[in-house]
Amino acid sequence: MADRSGGNELTVATLLLKELIGDRNLAMELGLLAPGQATNLFMDASVVLSGVAMGLVSRESRYPATRLEVLRQAVAGSVLTLRKIDTHDNPADIFTKPLVGAALRRLRAFVLGLQE
Secondary structure, eight states, rough: OOOOHHHHHHHHHHHHHHHHHHHHHHHHTTSSSOOOOEEEEEEOOHHHHHHHHHOOGGGGGHHHHHHHHHHHHHHHSSSSSEEEEOOOGGGTTHHHSSOOOOHHHHHHHHHHOEEE
């Protein structure tokens, strides 16, 4: 977790998990989601994915260890499934990065549900 980008991705993933739990509870009450059905969370941060899978932390990463454990418990409890996505195919980038040219057109079409 020495990588600042990885630390930021980990923080965002745990904040997203909190929102996701509320949304999942509402969806289950409305009958739109079956209990035990995991929600896919696509990430391009390999450091977070490997940290959740590894289970061990170094002395220097005690603070991120609590966030990693929250994600581990969510995966174990079938709340979410962490999936790797290529950084060039991540639709979240349209909201977080200044994109131009082909990348902007491709992700804009994807987010809007249009043909490229």
